[in-house]
Amino acid sequence: MPETPSSDDQFADLFGKLPAPQRAVPSRPDGKSPPDRPSEQPLSRRAAREAAARGDAEASELHLAAGGVAAAPVTAADHAATPRASGEAARGETRAAAPEPPRSPATIDALFGADAAASDHVHDKRHARDRRKGRIAGWVILGIVLLLLGGVVAGGFYVWTTYEDKIRAFMGWEEPKDYEAGQANGEAVVTIVEGDTGSSISQRLYEAGVTKTSGAFYDYLISNAVATEFYPGAYRLQKQMTSAAALEALEDPANKMENTAQLREGLTVEQSLPILADGTGIPLKDLQKAVATPADYGVSADSLEGWLFPATYTFGPEATAKDVIKTLVDRTITSLDRADVPKDRREEILTIASIIQREARFEDDFFKVSRVIQNRLDSSNQETHGLLQMDSTAQYGYGEMHDGSASTSAEAQYDDNPWNTYVRKGLPVGPIANPGDLAIDAAMHPAEGPWLYFVTVNLDTGETIFTDTYQEHQKYVKQWQSWCAENPDSGC
Structure with missing residues (x-):
């Protein structure tokens, strides 16, 4: 074989290096x-x-x-123990050396084994690196997919909450606005006050559980061109009635409750006295005189505003005006005591509760509105500077609380009076309405949260959005304005 490897046949060179067996x-x-x-x-x-x-x-x-058995090497001790072997050595006979153990012949596997092992090691490292890259790529792809899905879900939620009514109308998914005939059950008392219209009565029927939506009764009056006159008083109806059945019940004198007066939450003293007079038969002027002196009932305030507890009352024919007023004030004190209101904080808590009563719609909202009031009263808050800026207080101070509109006029908003929290820091000078048990409880136990603003974006459903910043609040104010533009007769 050539001493130098031939480049023509590398396998021949390799075989040439194999030792002969x-x-x-x-x-x-x-x-x-x-x-x-x-x-x-x-x-x-x-x-x-x-x-x-x-x-x-x-x-x-x-x-x-x-x-096939390797002979052990012969030592000096072996010679001493074997006389024959010693004699032969003395005679000079040459002894054949023991052969070396046979070596296993080199093979192709032996030649390529080291290279193959090195190749396998490199392959394993490359495979492990590829697997790591694959796992990283998989997580990246999963993250992108989740982000995309999250964006789709968030976008869908925003579109649904903003345009739910339009989507339902377009898809034909609109829910019935009225209950079906035959669903009426239980009992509900609805009070009509002087000056009520079809729109305000419609809202009251909904709040009492009589009709399914706040606009059902009013829509029925409009669509059927109903022209009727509603008389003040407390009426006994049923829950889950159709709008037609509710109208029939209100027009039936037999459903008007005698010697009974129902004061609903959020009424003022001015609104409450005519209801009491109509329900009890006591002259209105006697009731007006009875509320003129709060000290007669243990109230240290200048007015009984907020102290005439909202509930349904039935009086005997012998009851006087002072008896009636004392019954209502005592009921308020009972509610304050149940909520563990200290005596020296009764007027303060009633003031807060009266604002909550006028501003909130649903139970959870009562406690959130209470938190907003506390957060805004915090003088360290640089965004509000201690101003409550509640529309209900501006409307009460200016005398437009009962004009049927949820919006505050510019005149009421900037009028400088002791109740207007747009121009005066802190709480108004006193309560602005009669709060119920829930509002008093919320005033004592506000929810935890950072909210500083809220706005009702749908007056039919009462959906209210609470936010932390003015910029975010303005976004939902625009949503409310859009809803009002599409529902011009909804009381905006």
């Missing part, structure tokens, strides 16, 4: 090598057996080596 062949007894065999090769098995029969120990050792 060696076989141990024993020497002949006369010391001569058999023909065509190297002298170092051991005897065959047959020759070894024949030598053993002749007592040739040396050939026997070679036999053991030829049989």
Whole structure:
């Protein structure tokens, strides 16, 4: 073979480097090598057996080596223990050296084993790196998908909450505005006050659970061109009535409750006295005189505003005006005591509760509005500077609370009076209406939250949005303005 590798045939070069396999062949007894065999090769098995029969120990050792068992090296101790071996050494006989153990021939696997192992190691490292990259790529893709899905969900939620009524109308998903006939059950008392219109009565029927939506009764009056006159008083109706059935019940004198007066939450003293007069038969002027002196009932305030507790009352025919007023004031004190209101804070809590009563629609909103009041009263709040800016207080101070509009006129908003919280810091000088149990409880236990603003974006459903910043608040004010533009007869 060439001493230098040939580039023409690399496999030939590799095979050329393989060592020739060696076989141990024993020497002949006369010391001569058999023909065509190297002298170092051991005897065959047959020759070894024949030598053993002749007592040739040396050939026997070679036999053991030829049989595949490596002979142990001969030491000086072995010679001493074997006289025959010592004699032979003295006679100068040459002893054949024990052959080396046969080596396993090199193979192709042996040549390529190291390279293959190195290649496998590199492959494993590359595979592990590829798997890591694959996992990272998978997480990145999953994150992108989740972000996209989150954006779709958030966008869908915004569109639904903003345009729910339009979507329902377009898709034909509008829910019935009125209950179906035959659903009426239970009992509900509805009070009509002087000056009520179809729109305000419609709202009151809804709040009492008589009609399904706040506009159902009013829409029925308009669509059927109903022209009727409503008389003040307390009327006994049922819950879940149709608008037609509710109208019939209000026009039936038998449903008007005698010697009974119902004061609903949020009424003022001015609104409450005519209801009491109509329900009890006591002259209005007697009732007006009875409320002129709050001290007669243990109230230290200048007015009984907020102290005539809203509830349904039935009086005997002998009741006087003072009896009636005392019954209502005592009921207010009972409610304050139940809420653990300290005596020296009664007027303050009634003032807060009266604002909550006028501003909130649903139970959860009562406690949130209470928190907004507390947050805005905090003088350290740089966004509000201690101004409540409640429309209900501006309307009460200017005398436009009962004009049927939820909006505050510019004149009322900037009028400087002791109740207007747009121009005066802190609470108004006193209550602005009669609060109920829920409002008193909310005044004592406001919800936890950072809210500073709220606006009712749908007067039919009462949906109210609470926000932390003026910029966010303005977004929902625009939503309310859009709703009012689409519902011009809704009381905006």
